[in-house]
Amino acid sequence: MENTPEIRTPRLILRRFTPDDIAAFYRIMSDEEVNTFLPWFPLRSMEEAAVFLREHYLNSYEKSEGYRYAICRKADNVPIGYVNVDDGASHDFGYALRKEHWHQGMVSEASAAVVSLLKKTGLPFITATHDVNNQRSGNVMKHIGMTYRYSYVEQWQPKDFPVTFRMYQLNLDGQEERVYREYWDKYPVHFVEEI
Template sequence: MTVITTQRLILRPFTAADLPEFAALQQDPDVNHFLPWFAPQTTANAMQLLRTQYLDSPAAYQLAVCLRTTNKAIGYINVAADDDHDLGYGMARAFWGQGYMTEAAQALLAHLPVTAYPFLTATHDVLNPKSGAVMQRLGMTYQYTYLEQWQPKNIPVYFRLYLLNRDGNNTRRFDKYWRMHPTHVVEKPPLRVDSEIGQLDD
């Protein structure tokens, strides 16, 4: 069982006792807007989502982000075990802007074995630049932006892809989404969110 502690946080596996905090986070429209699933409408729906994503998952790095003072979940963080090594995270709105997610992600990265995770990827909706700021603080570098018809919400979303090479292979590229999605661009710095994003240089 993976448990990681920092100055302010405990990263640990979710339990069924985390349901109230998990449900509140998932049902917040400001949080769910950037999540790849619809908000659970009932406590039973939230429990099913918690069970599917965390309680029944064998993955080692799907963790609740908890305050050390209370051991209550204020968010989640995970790294996919597939070839993408995708870093994902979310946090309750009351705890935004306090550096908690950067602290949690830095601790998780320090714990991940480089041999199993030689690189990490992460994506964020261009309308959620604060998520991208976390990626930048982790040392991840911007690669490209692509347009995806996001499911199951079936909405068009521009995602920015970031990459972190952890094994010294700084020539590595992760072009999977570039190849999958025909509408893609490399934005010129500074990265911006506006109506012209689809017209930036390819």
């Protein structure tokens, strides 16, 4: 299956980013509040946005794995966020949305649609992590069927401060007992919380 095929939901178009999306991408990635819980610093210029878009999105469409979507409203098909599935071993699931669209269920709607696609691809599982201070992100994970597995403390880079992350997982192949253990094994401070 082609990576990142277009998906339509009741309110949204999920599609590949294009070079024409630089201005919209910059609006997402330059907002300090949106990027509070993302690993990188907010982008500072359209030039930075063009490089980031090319390296993290446009170039990825040439690969056979991974899914990297622009979240767009059907009304104008302009990106207001993203939802991604990394092609690495963790199959990390991530998302962000411009803050004026928060609290409307758009990320949950987009994420559920991507998970529905993933179930048809043979991908065995996805994982996702959220900062313990970002419970709204954890709520999205729960909404799409992910379950909490464990927590760990990481010296987050490039921001360089300690963060306690909760790791969620959704096994797409029916092997419910599988737990992705890389973060547990990598970080000496790890534990299971009562959630």
